[in-house]
Amino acid sequence: MELRLDTFSGAPERRLERVTAGTEWTGELTAAERVVTIHALVAVQRDTRVRRTCETVHRDVLHQLCLPEHELTVVRLKPATFLLRFLSPQLHNKALAARVLFVGGISLRLMLWMKPVNAASRSSCFRVRVCLEGVPSHGHQIEIVRQLFRGPIFVDGVDDEREEDEEIGCFCLWL
Incomplete structure:
Protein backbone atom coordinates (compact mmCIF):
# COMPACT_ATOMS: atom_id res chain seq x y z
CA MET A 1 0.00 0.00 0.00
CA GLU A 2 1.46 3.35 -1.00
CA LEU A 3 0.78 6.33 1.26
CA ARG A 4 0.56 9.79 -0.22
CA LEU A 5 1.91 12.42 2.18
CA ASP A 6 0.59 15.97 2.17
CA THR A 7 2.12 18.92 3.95
CA PHE A 8 -0.12 20.60 6.51
CA SER A 9 -1.76 23.77 5.31
CA GLY A 10 -3.42 26.62 7.16
CA ALA A 11 -2.34 29.50 9.32
CA PRO A 12 1.21 28.98 10.67
CA GLU A 13 0.11 29.63 14.27
CA ARG A 14 -2.34 26.71 14.02
CA ARG A 15 0.17 24.19 12.70
CA LEU A 16 1.54 21.53 15.00
CA GLU A 17 5.25 21.81 15.79
CA ARG A 18 7.52 19.00 14.61
CA VAL A 19 4.83 17.44 12.42
CA THR A 20 5.89 17.78 8.82
CA ALA A 21 3.48 15.57 6.90
CA GLY A 22 0.25 13.66 7.18
CA THR A 23 -1.53 11.05 5.14
CA GLU A 24 -4.99 10.56 3.77
CA TRP A 25 -7.20 8.39 6.01
CA THR A 26 -8.33 5.43 3.90
CA GLY A 27 -10.69 2.52 4.45
CA GLU A 28 -7.68 0.24 4.94
CA LEU A 29 -6.36 2.46 7.72
CA THR A 30 -9.80 2.52 9.34
CA ALA A 31 -9.91 -1.29 9.31
CA ALA A 32 -6.38 -1.53 10.74
CA GLU A 33 -7.29 1.00 13.45
CA ARG A 34 -10.31 -1.11 14.38
CA VAL A 35 -8.15 -4.23 14.75
CA VAL A 36 -5.71 -2.39 17.01
CA THR A 37 -8.60 -1.01 19.07
CA ILE A 38 -9.95 -4.47 19.89
CA HIS A 39 -6.60 -6.27 20.22
CA ALA A 40 -4.21 -3.74 21.83
CA LEU A 41 -3.70 -1.82 25.06
CA VAL A 42 -1.33 1.01 25.91
CA ALA A 43 0.83 0.31 28.97
CA VAL A 44 2.43 3.30 30.69
CA GLN A 45 5.24 2.78 33.17
CA ARG A 46 4.40 4.59 36.44
CA ASP A 47 8.01 4.99 37.56
CA THR A 48 10.20 6.08 34.67
CA ARG A 49 13.54 6.23 36.46
CA VAL A 50 14.38 2.70 35.26
CA ARG A 51 13.63 1.95 31.62
CA ARG A 52 12.06 -1.40 30.86
CA THR A 53 12.74 -3.23 27.61
CA CYS A 54 10.09 -4.73 25.34
CA GLU A 55 11.48 -8.18 26.16
CA THR A 56 11.10 -7.63 29.92
CA VAL A 57 7.56 -6.29 29.52
CA HIS A 58 6.67 -9.21 27.23
CA ARG A 59 8.04 -11.84 29.63
CA ASP A 60 6.45 -10.39 32.79
CA VAL A 61 3.03 -9.73 31.23
CA LEU A 62 2.92 -13.27 29.81
CA HIS A 63 3.77 -14.64 33.25
CA GLN A 64 1.13 -12.58 35.09
CA LEU A 65 -1.65 -13.36 32.64
CA CYS A 66 -0.57 -17.02 32.18
CA LEU A 67 -0.37 -16.71 28.40
CA PRO A 68 1.68 -18.62 25.82
CA GLU A 69 4.46 -16.59 24.21
CA HIS A 70 2.83 -16.28 20.77
CA GLU A 71 -0.34 -14.60 22.11
CA LEU A 72 1.28 -11.23 22.88
CA THR A 73 3.55 -8.80 21.06
CA VAL A 74 5.06 -5.73 22.70
CA VAL A 75 6.21 -2.59 20.90
CA ARG A 76 7.71 0.54 22.47
CA LEU A 77 5.70 3.62 21.48
CA LYS A 78 7.98 6.03 23.34
CA PRO A 79 10.10 5.89 26.50
CA ALA A 80 8.09 4.22 29.28
CA THR A 81 5.07 3.59 26.98
CA PHE A 82 4.37 0.26 25.29
CA LEU A 83 1.73 -1.13 22.97
CA LEU A 84 0.59 -4.59 24.08
CA ARG A 85 -1.07 -6.40 21.18
CA PHE A 86 -2.97 -9.57 22.04
CA LEU A 87 -3.88 -12.41 19.69
CA SER A 88 -7.59 -12.22 20.56
CA PRO A 89 -10.07 -9.68 21.96
CA GLN A 90 -10.68 -12.06 24.89
CA LEU A 91 -7.04 -11.79 25.97
CA HIS A 92 -7.23 -8.02 25.53
CA ASN A 93 -10.24 -7.94 27.87
CA LYS A 94 -8.54 -10.22 30.38
CA ALA A 95 -5.56 -7.88 30.60
CA LEU A 96 -7.75 -4.79 30.72
CA ALA A 97 -9.65 -6.23 33.68
CA ALA A 98 -6.36 -6.26 35.62
CA ARG A 99 -5.91 -2.49 34.95
CA VAL A 100 -2.36 -2.65 36.37
CA LEU A 101 0.43 -5.14 35.68
CA PHE A 102 3.89 -5.28 37.23
CA VAL A 103 7.18 -5.47 35.34
CA GLY A 104 10.28 -5.88 37.45
CA GLY A 105 8.57 -4.36 40.49
CA ILE A 106 7.30 -1.33 38.54
CA SER A 107 3.62 -0.98 37.73
CA LEU A 108 2.26 -0.51 34.23
CA ARG A 109 -1.06 1.29 33.96
CA LEU A 110 -3.18 -0.18 31.17
CA MET A 111 -5.33 2.01 28.95
CA LEU A 112 -7.40 1.48 25.86
CA TRP A 113 -5.83 2.33 22.52
CA MET A 114 -7.40 5.36 20.93
CA LYS A 115 -6.70 7.29 17.77
CA PRO A 116 -4.21 10.13 18.35
CA VAL A 117 -6.79 12.53 16.87
CA ASN A 118 -9.05 11.88 19.86
CA ALA A 119 -6.24 11.67 22.40
CA ALA A 120 -6.25 15.25 23.64
CA SER A 121 -7.66 14.18 27.00
CA ARG A 122 -4.95 11.54 27.53
CA SER A 123 -1.70 13.14 28.63
CA SER A 124 0.15 9.90 28.01
CA CYS A 125 -0.20 10.43 24.26
CA PHE A 126 1.80 13.63 24.34
Missing part, protein backbone atom coordinates in the same frame (compact mmCIF):
# COMPACT_ATOMS: atom_id res chain seq x y z
CA ARG A 127 5.23 14.47 25.60
CA VAL A 128 5.93 17.93 27.01
CA ARG A 129 9.02 19.65 28.33
CA VAL A 130 8.40 21.60 31.54
CA CYS A 131 10.97 24.01 32.98
CA LEU A 132 10.54 24.92 36.64
CA GLU A 133 12.00 28.21 37.82
CA GLY A 134 13.05 28.87 41.39
CA VAL A 135 13.83 25.30 42.38
CA PRO A 136 17.14 25.37 44.29
CA SER A 137 19.81 23.02 42.96
CA HIS A 138 19.55 20.72 45.98
CA GLY A 139 15.86 20.26 45.09
CA HIS A 140 16.54 19.05 41.55
CA GLN A 141 15.06 15.62 42.21
CA ILE A 142 12.01 14.15 40.52
CA GLU A 143 10.36 13.04 43.77
CA ILE A 144 10.67 16.52 45.27
CA VAL A 145 9.26 18.46 42.29
CA ARG A 146 6.53 15.88 41.63
CA GLN A 147 4.72 17.38 44.63
CA LEU A 148 4.39 20.70 42.77
CA PHE A 149 1.92 19.16 40.31
CA ARG A 150 -1.74 18.46 40.98
CA GLY A 151 -2.68 14.86 40.35
CA PRO A 152 -0.48 12.04 39.09
CA ILE A 153 2.16 12.76 36.47
CA PHE A 154 4.43 10.49 34.46
CA VAL A 155 7.98 11.81 34.34
CA ASP A 156 9.94 10.51 31.35
CA GLY A 157 13.15 12.03 32.62
CA VAL A 158 15.22 15.10 33.39
CA ASP A 159 16.38 17.32 30.52
CA ASP A 160 19.88 18.65 31.24
CA GLU A 161 20.19 20.49 27.92
CA ARG A 162 19.30 24.18 28.02
CA GLU A 163 17.71 25.50 24.85
CA GLU A 164 17.68 29.18 25.84
CA ASP A 165 19.63 31.42 28.23
CA GLU A 166 16.50 31.93 30.36
CA GLU A 167 16.57 28.22 31.22
CA ILE A 168 19.88 28.41 33.10
CA GLY A 169 18.99 27.75 36.71
CA CYS A 170 15.75 25.97 35.78
CA PHE A 171 14.96 22.32 36.46
CA CYS A 172 13.57 20.89 33.20
CA LEU A 173 11.59 17.65 32.97
CA TRP A 174 10.06 15.59 30.19
CA LEU A 175 6.46 14.68 31.11
Whole structure:
Protein backbone atom coordinates (compact mmCIF):
# COMPACT_ATOMS: atom_id res chain seq x y z
CA MET A 1 0.00 0.00 0.00
CA GLU A 2 1.46 3.35 -1.00
CA LEU A 3 0.78 6.33 1.26
CA ARG A 4 0.56 9.79 -0.22
CA LEU A 5 1.91 12.42 2.18
CA ASP A 6 0.59 15.97 2.17
CA THR A 7 2.12 18.92 3.95
CA PHE A 8 -0.12 20.60 6.51
CA SER A 9 -1.76 23.77 5.31
CA GLY A 10 -3.42 26.62 7.16
CA ALA A 11 -2.34 29.50 9.32
CA PRO A 12 1.21 28.98 10.67
CA GLU A 13 0.11 29.63 14.27
CA ARG A 14 -2.34 26.71 14.02
CA ARG A 15 0.17 24.19 12.70
CA LEU A 16 1.54 21.53 15.00
CA GLU A 17 5.25 21.81 15.79
CA ARG A 18 7.52 19.00 14.61
CA VAL A 19 4.83 17.44 12.42
CA THR A 20 5.89 17.78 8.82
CA ALA A 21 3.48 15.57 6.90
CA GLY A 22 0.25 13.66 7.18
CA THR A 23 -1.53 11.05 5.14
CA GLU A 24 -4.99 10.56 3.77
CA TRP A 25 -7.20 8.39 6.01
CA THR A 26 -8.33 5.43 3.90
CA GLY A 27 -10.69 2.52 4.45
CA GLU A 28 -7.68 0.24 4.94
CA LEU A 29 -6.36 2.46 7.72
CA THR A 30 -9.80 2.52 9.34
CA ALA A 31 -9.91 -1.29 9.31
CA ALA A 32 -6.38 -1.53 10.74
CA GLU A 33 -7.29 1.00 13.45
CA ARG A 34 -10.31 -1.11 14.38
CA VAL A 35 -8.15 -4.23 14.75
CA VAL A 36 -5.71 -2.39 17.01
CA THR A 37 -8.60 -1.01 19.07
CA ILE A 38 -9.95 -4.47 19.89
CA HIS A 39 -6.60 -6.27 20.22
CA ALA A 40 -4.21 -3.74 21.83
CA LEU A 41 -3.70 -1.82 25.06
CA VAL A 42 -1.33 1.01 25.91
CA ALA A 43 0.83 0.31 28.97
CA VAL A 44 2.43 3.30 30.69
CA GLN A 45 5.24 2.78 33.17
CA ARG A 46 4.40 4.59 36.44
CA ASP A 47 8.01 4.99 37.56
CA THR A 48 10.20 6.08 34.67
CA ARG A 49 13.54 6.23 36.46
CA VAL A 50 14.38 2.70 35.26
CA ARG A 51 13.63 1.95 31.62
CA ARG A 52 12.06 -1.40 30.86
CA THR A 53 12.74 -3.23 27.61
CA CYS A 54 10.09 -4.73 25.34
CA GLU A 55 11.48 -8.18 26.16
CA THR A 56 11.10 -7.63 29.92
CA VAL A 57 7.56 -6.29 29.52
CA HIS A 58 6.67 -9.21 27.23
CA ARG A 59 8.04 -11.84 29.63
CA ASP A 60 6.45 -10.39 32.79
CA VAL A 61 3.03 -9.73 31.23
CA LEU A 62 2.92 -13.27 29.81
CA HIS A 63 3.77 -14.64 33.25
CA GLN A 64 1.13 -12.58 35.09
CA LEU A 65 -1.65 -13.36 32.64
CA CYS A 66 -0.57 -17.02 32.18
CA LEU A 67 -0.37 -16.71 28.40
CA PRO A 68 1.68 -18.62 25.82
CA GLU A 69 4.46 -16.59 24.21
CA HIS A 70 2.83 -16.28 20.77
CA GLU A 71 -0.34 -14.60 22.11
CA LEU A 72 1.28 -11.23 22.88
CA THR A 73 3.55 -8.80 21.06
CA VAL A 74 5.06 -5.73 22.70
CA VAL A 75 6.21 -2.59 20.90
CA ARG A 76 7.71 0.54 22.47
CA LEU A 77 5.70 3.62 21.48
CA LYS A 78 7.98 6.03 23.34
CA PRO A 79 10.10 5.89 26.50
CA ALA A 80 8.09 4.22 29.28
CA THR A 81 5.07 3.59 26.98
CA PHE A 82 4.37 0.26 25.29
CA LEU A 83 1.73 -1.13 22.97
CA LEU A 84 0.59 -4.59 24.08
CA ARG A 85 -1.07 -6.40 21.18
CA PHE A 86 -2.97 -9.57 22.04
CA LEU A 87 -3.88 -12.41 19.69
CA SER A 88 -7.59 -12.22 20.56
CA PRO A 89 -10.07 -9.68 21.96
CA GLN A 90 -10.68 -12.06 24.89
CA LEU A 91 -7.04 -11.79 25.97
CA HIS A 92 -7.23 -8.02 25.53
CA ASN A 93 -10.24 -7.94 27.87
CA LYS A 94 -8.54 -10.22 30.38
CA ALA A 95 -5.56 -7.88 30.60
CA LEU A 96 -7.75 -4.79 30.72
CA ALA A 97 -9.65 -6.23 33.68
CA ALA A 98 -6.36 -6.26 35.62
CA ARG A 99 -5.91 -2.49 34.95
CA VAL A 100 -2.36 -2.65 36.37
CA LEU A 101 0.43 -5.14 35.68
CA PHE A 102 3.89 -5.28 37.23
CA VAL A 103 7.18 -5.47 35.34
CA GLY A 104 10.28 -5.88 37.45
CA GLY A 105 8.57 -4.36 40.49
CA ILE A 106 7.30 -1.33 38.54
CA SER A 107 3.62 -0.98 37.73
CA LEU A 108 2.26 -0.51 34.23
CA ARG A 109 -1.06 1.29 33.96
CA LEU A 110 -3.18 -0.18 31.17
CA MET A 111 -5.33 2.01 28.95
CA LEU A 112 -7.40 1.48 25.86
CA TRP A 113 -5.83 2.33 22.52
CA MET A 114 -7.40 5.36 20.93
CA LYS A 115 -6.70 7.29 17.77
CA PRO A 116 -4.21 10.13 18.35
CA VAL A 117 -6.79 12.53 16.87
CA ASN A 118 -9.05 11.88 19.86
CA ALA A 119 -6.24 11.67 22.40
CA ALA A 120 -6.25 15.25 23.64
CA SER A 121 -7.66 14.18 27.00
CA ARG A 122 -4.95 11.54 27.53
CA SER A 123 -1.70 13.14 28.63
CA SER A 124 0.15 9.90 28.01
CA CYS A 125 -0.20 10.43 24.26
CA PHE A 126 1.80 13.63 24.34
CA ARG A 127 5.23 14.47 25.60
CA VAL A 128 5.93 17.93 27.01
CA ARG A 129 9.02 19.65 28.33
CA VAL A 130 8.40 21.60 31.54
CA CYS A 131 10.97 24.01 32.98
CA LEU A 132 10.54 24.92 36.64
CA GLU A 133 12.00 28.21 37.82
CA GLY A 134 13.05 28.87 41.39
CA VAL A 135 13.83 25.30 42.38
CA PRO A 136 17.14 25.37 44.29
CA SER A 137 19.81 23.02 42.96
CA HIS A 138 19.55 20.72 45.98
CA GLY A 139 15.86 20.26 45.09
CA HIS A 140 16.54 19.05 41.55
CA GLN A 141 15.06 15.62 42.21
CA ILE A 142 12.01 14.15 40.52
CA GLU A 143 10.36 13.04 43.77
CA ILE A 144 10.67 16.52 45.27
CA VAL A 145 9.26 18.46 42.29
CA ARG A 146 6.53 15.88 41.63
CA GLN A 147 4.72 17.38 44.63
CA LEU A 148 4.39 20.70 42.77
CA PHE A 149 1.92 19.16 40.31
CA ARG A 150 -1.74 18.46 40.98
CA GLY A 151 -2.68 14.86 40.35
CA PRO A 152 -0.48 12.04 39.09
CA ILE A 153 2.16 12.76 36.47
CA PHE A 154 4.43 10.49 34.46
CA VAL A 155 7.98 11.81 34.34
CA ASP A 156 9.94 10.51 31.35
CA GLY A 157 13.15 12.03 32.62
CA VAL A 158 15.22 15.10 33.39
CA ASP A 159 16.38 17.32 30.52
CA ASP A 160 19.88 18.65 31.24
CA GLU A 161 20.19 20.49 27.92
CA ARG A 162 19.30 24.18 28.02
CA GLU A 163 17.71 25.50 24.85
CA GLU A 164 17.68 29.18 25.84
CA ASP A 165 19.63 31.42 28.23
CA GLU A 166 16.50 31.93 30.36
CA GLU A 167 16.57 28.22 31.22
CA ILE A 168 19.88 28.41 33.10
CA GLY A 169 18.99 27.75 36.71
CA CYS A 170 15.75 25.97 35.78
CA PHE A 171 14.96 22.32 36.46
CA CYS A 172 13.57 20.89 33.20
CA LEU A 173 11.59 17.65 32.97
CA TRP A 174 10.06 15.59 30.19
CA LEU A 175 6.46 14.68 31.11
